[in-house]
Each structure stands twice: as C-alpha cells, then as structure tokens.
Amino acid sequence: MIPRPARLRLLVSPSSAHLPSLTVSRPFTRKLSSSRSDNGELKIAIIGSGPSGFYTASRILNSIPKDTPNGDNVQVHMYERLPTPYGLVRYGVAPDHPEVKNCQHKFDELSSDPRFKFFGNVLLSSQPSSSQTESTPSTALSPYTYPHAVRLSFDDILPYYSTLILTYGASLSNPLSSVSGSSSSSNPLKNVLPALGLVSWYNSHPAFSDLPINLEGIEEVSVIGQGNVALDVARILLKPVKSLSQTDLSDDVLDVLSKSTIKRLRVVGRRGPGQVAFTTKEFREMISIPNVSYKGVNQDLMEQAKDMVGNERMRKRLLSLMEKPVSNDQGDKEFILDFLKSPKGFIPSSRDRSKVGEIEWNINQLLSTTPSTPTPPLSQVSAVPSGNEVIARTTGETVTQQADLIVESVGYRSEPLTGEHGGWVLPFDVKRGRVRNVSGRVVDKDGVVIPGIYAAGWAARGPVGVIASTMHDAYSLSDQLLDDHFSNPSSTSGPLNPNPEQGIPEALTKAQRQGGIVVDLEGWEKIDNAERERAKIMGNGKEREKFRKVEEMLAVLS
Amino acid sequence: MSRSSVNPLRPLSVLKHSRPISSKILPIPSTSRNPTSPFVRSSFIGLSARSRGLHTTSVRSHGEITRPAPGTGIKVHFKDAKGNNVKTIEGNEGDDLLSLAHEYDVDLEGACEGSVACSTCHVVVDPEHYDMLPEPDDEENDMLDLAFGLEDTSRLGCQVKLTKELDGMVATLPSATRNMYVDGAKARTH
Numbered sequence: 001m002i003p004r005p006a007r008l009r010l011l012v013s014p015s016s017a018h019l020p021s022l023t024v025s026r027p028f029t030r031k032l033s034s035s036r037s038d039n040g041e042l043k044i045a046i047i048g049s050g051p052s053g054f055y056t057a058s059r060i061l062n063s064i065p066k067d068t069p070n071g072d073n074v075q076v077h078m079y080e081r082l083p084t085p086y087g088l089v090r091y092g093v094a095p096d097h098p099e100v101k102n103c104q105h106k107f108d109e110l111s112s113d114p115r116f117k118f119f120g121n122v123l124l125s126s127q128p129s130s131s132q133t134e135s136t137p138s139t140a141l142s143p144y145t146y147p148h149a150v151r152l153s154f155d156d157i158l159p160y161y162s163t164l165i166l167t168y169g170a171s172l173s174n175p176l177s178s179v180s181g182s183s184s185s186s187n188p189l190k191n192v193l194p195a196l197g198l199v200s201w202y203n204s205h206p207a208f209s210d211l212p213i214n215l216e217g218i219e220e221v222s223v224i225g226q227g228n229v230a231l232d233v234a235r236i237l238l239k240p241v242k243s244l245s246q247t248d249l250s251d252d253v254l255d256v257l258s259k260s261t262i263k264r265l266r267v268v269g270r271r272g273p274g275q276v277a278f279t280t281k282e283f284r285e286m287i288s289i290p291n292v293s294y295k296g297v298n299q300d301l302m303e304q305a306k307d308m309v310g311n312e313r314m315r316k317r318l319l320s321l322m323e324k325p326v327s328n329d330q331g332d333k334e335f336i337l338d339f340l341k342s343p344k345g346f347i348p349s350s351r352d353r354s355k356v357g358e359i360e361w362n363i364n365q366l367l368s369t370t371p372s373t374p375t376p377p378l379s380q381v382s383a384v385p386s387g388n389e390v391i392a393r394t395t396g397e398t399v400t401q402q403a404d405l406i407v408e409s410v411g412y413r414s415e416p417l418t419g420e421h422g423g424w425v426l427p428f429d430v431k432r433g434r435v436r437n438v439s440g441r442v443v444d445k446d447g448v449v450i451p452g453i454y455a456a457g458w459a460a461r462g463p464v465g466v467i468a469s470t471m472h473d474a475y476s477l478s479d480q481l482l483d484d485h486f487s488n489p490s491s492t493s494g495p496l497n498p499n500p501e502q503g504i505p506e507a508l509t510k511a512q513r514q515g516g517i518v519v520d521l522e523g524w525e526k527i528d529n530a531e532r533e534r535a536k537i538m539g540n541g542k543e544r545e546k547f548r549k550v551e552e553m554l555a556v557l558s
Numbered sequence: 559m560s561r562s563s564v565n566p567l568r569p570l571s572v573l574k575h576s577r578p579i580s581s582k583i584l585p586i587p588s589t590s591r592n593p594t595s596p597f598v599r600s601s602f603i604g605l606s607a608r609s610r611g612l613h614t615t616s617v618r619s620h621g622e623i624t625r626p627a628p629g630t631g632i633k634v635h636f637k638d639a640k641g642n643n644v645k646t647i648e649g650n651e652g653d654d655l656l657s658l659a660h661e662y663d664v665d666l667e668g669a670c671e672g673s674v675a676c677s678t679c680h681v682v683v684d685p686e687h688y689d690m691l692p693e694p695d696d697e698e699n700d701m702l703d704l705a706f707g708l709e710d711t712s713r714l715g716c717q718v719k720l721t722k723e724l725d726g727m728v729a730t731l732p733s734a735t736r737n738m739y740v741d742g743a744k745a746r747t748h
Contacts, residue, residue, distance in 0.1 A: 099673035106669075281675075281700040314703035466704075468669055468676045 042074045042485050043500040045161045047124050047417075048168030049080040050087020051467050052457020054107035055474035056165055061113050063482055070486070076116050077161070077504065081123040081149050082206065083519040083527060083553040087169055089467070091205040094232045095247035096239070098543075103467050111521045119508065120519030121554070123149040124157070126418045126425045144207035148550045150516035155423035156507035159497045163481065166426065166435050166442070166455040167474070170412035170463040173197070174433070176224070181346030181356060183408060189346055189356040191218070195229050195409035202236055202257075204250045209548035215260035218404040222359055224343055225409035226269035227277040228466075231286055233407050234265050238292050238333055246541050250548055262405075268338040270364055270392040273297050273322055274305035276337075280318045287326045292333045296325040301339055304366075308390065340364040344398055346406060359403045364392035412463035424495045435459050440477040451490035454481055523557050530556040623661040626650050632720045636664045636681075637730045639707070644731065651722060655681060655715035655729055666731060672716035674698055677705040679715035684728040691718060707732035 044060065046053050057076045064070050084090060086104045093100045110116045123146050158164070173194035175184035183192050193211075200208035221237060223230045236244070241258045249257075269276060287294050297305075302323055309315035322337065341361040349357025368390055413433025417426050427436035427444050435455040436443055442453040456477040457470045465473075484490070489498075512518055519527070531544040538545055547553045625631075631648030636659065638644050647662040656679045659666035667678035674697050683691065688711035694702065698717050702708060715729070 097675065099670050099675040102671040102673065102675075103669045105671070279700070280703055281697070284696065284700060313708070317699065317703060466676065468667075468678045468704075471667065471669060471678070 040070065040073055040486060041162060041500060042070075042482075043161050044074075044076045044163040044165060045157055046076060046078045046165045046167055048087060048166070048457075048459065049078050049085040049107070049118065049120070050167065050169050050457065051089055051103060051106075051470045052169070052459070052474045053078060053080075053087065053165075053167035054085070054104075054110065055471045056167055056456055056478050057110055057116060058106050059475045059478035060482065061110065061115060063478065066113070066115065072115075074115055076110075078116070078118050079122050079124055079152075079157075080118070080120045081146050083121045083517075083524065083550060085118060085120065085524060091200055091203045093467075094236065095203065095249045096235070096244060098247065100467065103471070117504070118519075118521045118524065119504075120524060121149050121517055121550070122508065123151050124154065124417065125151070126154055126423065146207070146550070148517070148554060150508065150511040150518055152505065152507050152511070153423060154426065154495075157505045158424060158495050160501045160503070160505045162452060162496055162498055162500050163485065164453045164496060165477075165481070166453075166459050167457045168414065168417070168459050170414045170433070170458040171196075172413045172415055172433070173408065174411040174413055176343065176408050176410060179343045179345060181348070182343070189348060190352075190354050191356050191404060192346055192406045193408065195223070195225070195233050195407050196412055198233055198407055199229065202249060202253050204248075204253065204546040204548045206548060206550045206553075213256055215256060215262060215405070218261055219263045220402045221262055221265040221405045221407065222401070222403045223265065223267045223407040223409050225277075225411070226267055226275075226337075227409060227411075228279060228282045230267050230407070230409040231278045231282040233409060234267055234335065235282075235285055235289065237262055238265055238286075238335060239289055240291060248542060248544050248546055250546050251538070251540065252548065262333065264334045264336065266336040266338045266401075268341050268361075270340070270342045271390055272301055272305050272308070272339050272366055273319060273337070274308040274315060275366075275390055276318070276322075280314065280321060283318060283321055286335055287321070287324075289335070291328060291330050292326075292335050293328045294326040294335045294337075297322050297337060297339075340366070340392065341399070342392065342394065343406075346403070347400070349404075356403060356406055358400050359406065360398055360400045362394040363397040363399060365395050367391050367393050412458070414459045432462065434462050440473075440480060449490075450494040451484075451492060452494055452496040517554050517557060519553075519557065527553045527556050623653055623657050624650065625661065632722060632725045633727075634658065634720070634724070635726070635728045636666075637728055639730060639732060641730075649720050651720055653720045655679070655713075655718045655720075657716075658720075659715060664731075666715055668716060674701055674714065674717065677701045677714065680705040680707075680712060680732055681715045681718070682707075682709045682730040682732055683711045683713055683718065684730075685711050687724050687727040688713070690721070690723050705732070 042060075042064075044057075046057055057078060061074065061076060064074050066072065078085075080087075085107055086101075089101050089104045110118075154164075173184070173196045176182040177184040179185060181187060181189040181192060183194050183197075193213075197208055197211055198213070201211040201213055215237075223233055236257070237260065241254055241260075244257065245254060286292070296302075302319065305319055306316075309319060340363060342364055344360045344362045346356045347358040347360060349355045351357070414428075414435065416428040416430070418428065427442060427450070428434075429436045436445070437455045437460050438447070438449070440454050440456055440460055441449045442455055443449050454477055456474045458464075460477075461473060508518060517523075527547070528544075531546055534545040535542040547556075626648050628648065631650055632653075633646060633648055634655065635646045636644040645662055645664050647658055647664070649658045654672065656666060656668045656672055658664075659679075660668065666681070669678045670676040672679075680702065691713065694713060694717065698714050701714060702712055705712060709732075712732075718729070
C-alpha cells in the first residue's frame with residue numbers, strides 16, 4: 001500500500017462539472033466568502049466512517065470554520081453500519097501496527113465540532129426500510145447481515161441532504177471463482193479463506209467473529225497474492241504469540257493463534273520479484289521475526305527482476321532486501337516467497353475430503369508490454385493492480401504442493417448497496433467492484449454526473465493505497481466538492497435536495513422510537529470506555545479488549 | 559545508498575528502455591492491450607502561503623514545543639514547492655520539524671504522529687543543511703520510498719531534529735500532486 005503526499009492545498013476545478021483538469025486559480029477562501037448568500041446550505045451525508053469518511057468530514061469542516069460566513073451553513077452527518085467508527089483503521093490495520101492507528105485522532109477531533117453528527121449502527125441501502133430481509137453477496141464469506149442495525153433506504157435520507165458522499169470502502173473479497181475448491185467456487189473446501197475473512201476475524205470484526213478458524217494440525221500455508229495484506233496475514237500467523245499479546249487482538253483470537261502448528265508459509269505471486277505489491281517496511285518486518293527463517297529468492301529470477309526495475313529506488317532497495325537469506329538458529333518456522341505461479345485448483349485432502357490438502361499451480365512466464373498510455377508515477381506503481389508493463393501468462397506446466405491452509409489475498413471489492421426492490425439506486429460498476437464515478441464524481445450508467453453525489457477512498461478508487469493516499473484522495477475530493485457547491489453550483493438537481501429538510505431524517509427518529517438503537521458519539525465513547533475497562537479488569541496489559549459481537553457493544557448502552 | 563532523483567511523474571519506462579530482456583519475457587504487441595486500461599491524469603494542486611485555519615486543536619501528545627523568544631531560536635524557513643516562503647519560524651535544539659510545523663500552523667500532515675509509519679510529513683531539505691543531518695535509518699528510508707516528489711535531500715519532518723548549526727535551514731514542502739485514476743470515460747453533464 002502506497003502513501004501519497006502529505007498535504008494538499010488549493011484545488012480548484014474548472015467551471016463545469018466535467019473531468020477536472022485541475023488548475024491553480026484564485027484563492028479558495030475568497031471564493032467561499034464571496035459565494036452565493038441565497039441558499040448555499042451544505043448539508044452532507046457521508047456513508048462509512050473509515051479513514052476516507054473521517055478525512056473527508058474533517059477537511060470540509062476545517063475548510064469552512066464555524067466562525068466564517070458560511071460556517072453555520074455546513075453540517076455533516078456520518079452513517080456507519082457498525083456501532084463503532086474508524087472502519088479499516090479498527091478492523092484492517094494490523095494489530096501490531098498501533099502507530100498507524102494514530103490517524104483515528106482525526107475522527108476524534110470531529111467530536112468537538114457541533115456541526116458533526118455520527119449515526120452508528122445504521123445500515124444504508126436501496127432497500128426500503130420496511131423490508132427486514134437482506135441478501136448477502138456470495139463473496140462476502142460471512143452470512144452476517146447486521147441484524148441489529150437500523151435500516152434506512154437512500155430514499156429515506158436524500159431529501160435531508162444537499163450532498164451525499166460514499167466512503168464505505170471495499171468489504172467484499174475478489175473471488176477466485178474459477179479455481180476449483182476456492183472460497184467463492186461452487187465446491188468450497190474447508191481451510192480456504194479469503195484474506196479479508198481472516199484479517200477481519202483476527203481484528204474482531206463482528207461480521208467475522210464466528211469464522212471457524214483452527215490452526216491445530218496446520219503445517220503448510222499458502223497465501224495467494226503478494227500485497228501488504230498478504231504480508232500482514234503471514235506476519236500474524238508466523239509471529240510468536242507472546243509478541244502479539246499486548247496488541248488489541250482479543251483473547252479468543254490469541255488463544256487460536258497460540259495453538260498454531262504452522263511450519264512453513266509461502267507467499268505466492270503470479271509474477272516475479274520485480275512485481276511484488278508489498279512495500280519495504282512490511283517485508284523488513286517479515287525477515288525480522290525471531291523464529292522464522294527465509295531462504296531468499298532464486299538467483300536467476302532475482303537477476304531478471306533487477307534488470308526490470310532498473311534504478312527505481314524503492315524496488316531496488318526492496319529487491320536487495322529480498323535477495324538475502326535470513327537464517328535463524330532457533331528458526332523452527334520458514335517464510336518463503338514464491339513466484340510465477342497462479343492457482344489452478346485446490347485439491348481435497350486425502351484424509352478428509354472436505355478440507356484442502358494440496359494446491360495445483362500453473363507455472364507462468366512473464367510478458368512485457370510497451371506502455372502506450374501514461375503510467376502512474378513511480379511511487380504509485382505498486383498501487384496499481386493491473387500492472388501494465390509486465391503480465392503473467394501460463395506456460396502450460398503445472399506443479400502440486402501441500403497446503404493445509406490457503407489464504408486468498410487477491411484484493412477487495414465494494415458492495416453494491418442495492419436491494420431487491422427499491423427507489424433510488426446507487427450507480428455501481430459491477431465489473432470493477434466500486435461506485436461508478438469519474439474522479440470522485442458519481443456518474444450514472446451513461447457517464448453523466450449526478451450533481452451532489454461523490455465517492456472517495458476505496459469505494460471510489462478500488463482497494464489500493466495506504467491511509468496517506470486515502471487521506472489525500474479525501475482532501476482532493478473535499479476541495480472539489482466545496483468548489484462545486486459554492487462556486488459552480490449545478491443548474492440541474494439530482495436526487496438530492498438543494499434546500500435540504502432540517503434536522504435528522506424522520507425515518508431515523510421513527511426507527512429509534514420503535515426500539516432501534518442509533519449509536520451517537522456519546523454512545524461510541526461508552527463502548528470505547530467499556531473496551532478499555534475490560535482490558536484493565538482482565539489485567540492483560542492491553543489498551544482494549546475489543547467486543548467481538550454487536551450485541552455486546554449495544555449492551556453497554558442500555 | 560544514493561538516492562536517485564527520479565521524477566515521480568515520469569512514466570515507468572524501465573522495460574521500454576532496459577537492456578535486452580531475458581528470454582523468458584516475451585514482448586506482446588501493444589494492440590493486444592486492453593483498450594480500456596486505466597490511464598493516469600496528473601493534475602496540479604497549487605501551493606500557496608495561506609492559512610485556512612486547518613488546524614484544530616491537536617491531540618498529538620508527543621513533541622511539545624516551547625517557542626523561543628523571538629530572535630533567539632534556531633531559524634527554519636518553510637517554503638512551498640515553487641520556492642515561495644510559507645513561514646519562517648524559530649525552534650529550540652531538539653525540536654523536530656513536524657512538531658514545529660504544527661506549532662506554527664504550517665500545513666504539514668503527520669498522520670502517524672511521528673512514529674515513522676507514514677510519509678505524510680515529507681520535506682525536502684536544502685543540500686547544505688541536509689549534509690549536516692545524521693543519515694536516515696532504514697525505517698525512515700522505507701517510508702521515504704513511498705513519498706511523493708522524492709528528492710536527493712528528502713527527509714521525514716518528524717525525524718529532523720534541530721541543532722544550532724541548522725540555523726537558516728530551508729525545508730520545502732513537496733508539491734502535492736494528485737493522480738486520478740479515471741476509467742477512460744469522461745464525465746458528462748446534461
């Protein structure tokens with residue numbers, strides 16, 4: 001995952017809502033203060049409270065401070081289907097990277113702004129709120145349907161807002177449905193898991209707390225894919241459990257990890273060492289695990305990779321690190337990087353036909369293409385999933401290896417947020433698995449901009465980049481949105497209301513009257529405190545003992 | 559290691575220009591490429607010396623700064639990518655550039671709050687003063703690898719600690735450039 005630059009300043013879009021060819025222009029503040037005084041109310045619903053959501057909210061509210069002319073014209077309501085905010089910062093960032101979680105302070109700062117409201121435990125979809133059934137996408141792995149959440153449809157809330165921002169991330173796994181025995185195939189085998197499931201499970205995401213993970217008897221693990229998620233999974237599975245005991249992994253999870261009998265873990269890519277998507281920091285951590293040995297990379301492959309990456313700083317440094325074997329005296333576990341292999345089929349174990357036992361791999365060769373379109377900057381190369389320059393093509397040869405556990409780490413996709421019936425439907429690009437948008441402006445199926453609707457973060461761009469890139473994306477989007485709203489208002493109105501109704505949506509208050517629980521900032525604070533209190537009582541030295549069930553979270557509030 | 563001064567906006571052309579590629583890599587005709595493959599549109603975000611009151615009360619706990627009496631501290635000039643002075647500030651020995659930027663409302667992010675887990679506080683130091691700094695360690699270099707607009711004298715602001723000899727140092731905030739991955743389709747209005 002790749003950070004983008006720190007700070008973005010002035011971003012001014014051209015005067016139409018066309019594809020922004022951004023130019024530097026008049027200072028932003030002047031434009032805001034001289035903007036229309038007739039309406040101009042900016043009442044925003046943000047769907048999703050992960051980093052793209054809270055960075056967007058923060059940027060917008062901080063760009064128009066309360067004591068400025070438009071300050072009282074701005075309101076931000078954030079909807080989240082879980083009772084807890086922070087999204088992937090809480091449920092995706094590795095438990096042994098607590099420093100990365102510092103960015104959640106940006107969300108905490110929002111609580112001091114009276115123009116900001118948080119509605120946790122509220123699930124938005126196109127489905128009418130009267131309907132209580134919810135189909136689960138087949139790639140979701142977990143059949144969890146957020147049964148405790150208050151359900152609202154877009155039609156319930158759109159009249160209350162001038163602007164809608166989709167920042168709900170990517171919560172489904174990319175399928176390997178053509179691979180027999182994979183988790184998304186018609187004959188899924190036990191011990192084959194999407195990385196999303198495993199990561200969400202160890203981070204105590206309520207939708208995955210019942211995932212049947214058992215590492216007893218598992219010796220050989222293959223992780224398919226070579227991004228930072230693959231290395232996160234590898235690290236959590238190989239690290240001595242005692243080095244994780246002070247993290248926010250729950251005791252239940254630590255208990256499962258402590259029974260692991262894993263001896264060897266392969267992280268396998270379809271291409272070569274020059275095309276890995278993980279970053280140096282994450283790899284350096286792998287080879288620093290005390291009881292794990294690493295044999296390096298086949299020399300021919302390495303030479304070829306070095307030719308390919310040339311003088312590119314990041315890849316050069318990474319390759320030189322990947323090249324060196326790390327032998328460890330106490331090394332009772334082995335970490336392997338494997339290349340030029342794509343899964344052909346997952347084969348049942350001979351002892352138990354319901355479980356996986358082996359993988360049959362297709363052996364690949366690399367093909368180069370000449371870039372005919374501009375390619376991303378160097379610092380973004382590994383953030384681009386397609387890999388335009390080097391592709392893998394199967395040679396027809398195959399090889400079979402033992403695999404007691406397979407983790408499919410081949411990317412995420414967003415949920416469509418549609419229902420079976422419904423009113424307004426969020427435009428969704430099914431093929432790409434994200435909200436249909438051009439540079440953050442949501443467009444309909446004909447590519448026409450829908451005024452006032454935006455998307456940021458993984459729901460807009462796909463699941464690439466670290467928090468810094470998400471932050472940057474959120475800031476750019478916010479600036480673009482403010483410019484659209486105050487300087488270049490659209491002459492047409494979409495499904496939103498240019499003169500939004502006051503207050504919070506009636507459907508939300510009605511649901512509360514009927515017993516639905518909406519978690520506001522105060523409610524979240526109670527849950528947060530209860531988790532910290534639990535850790536204190538258990539005396540395990542952790543900052544918090546996460547609740548793994550929504551019921552437990554909501555019980556704190558009653 | 560030496561830091562190559564790559565231009566991050568330059569297309570990656572290692573393969574196009576590289577030496578004969580080993581036999582395992584076979585060129586395929588460019589016509590077989592997916593015509594809808596994403597392209598990148600690079601755009602420019604201007605930098606200007608202006609405070610929009612972006613800093614609310616910080617909850618960062620590290621790097622508490624005491625401002626020296628004016629004229630007595632170590633001077634640091636923060637500049638934007640075009641070389642315009644953003645702000646000249648004064649700090650004490652041991653202060654780091656990220657904390658100083660926050661103290662003086664210079665627009666430098668610090669998403670991980672100085673724990674070398676992101677590259678959002680990247681600055682480019684003037685060469686003269688860069689040479690006076692201790693070498694960046696592996697962890698800092700790992701993060702710099704991911705920074706935008708990396709230059710030979712790039713550092714993470716949180717890792718640059720002031721000493722007396724750094725008086726007059728210039729720290730340039732790199733140009734923030736957004737790259738939008740658009741899908742080839744142009745957005746249209748009615």
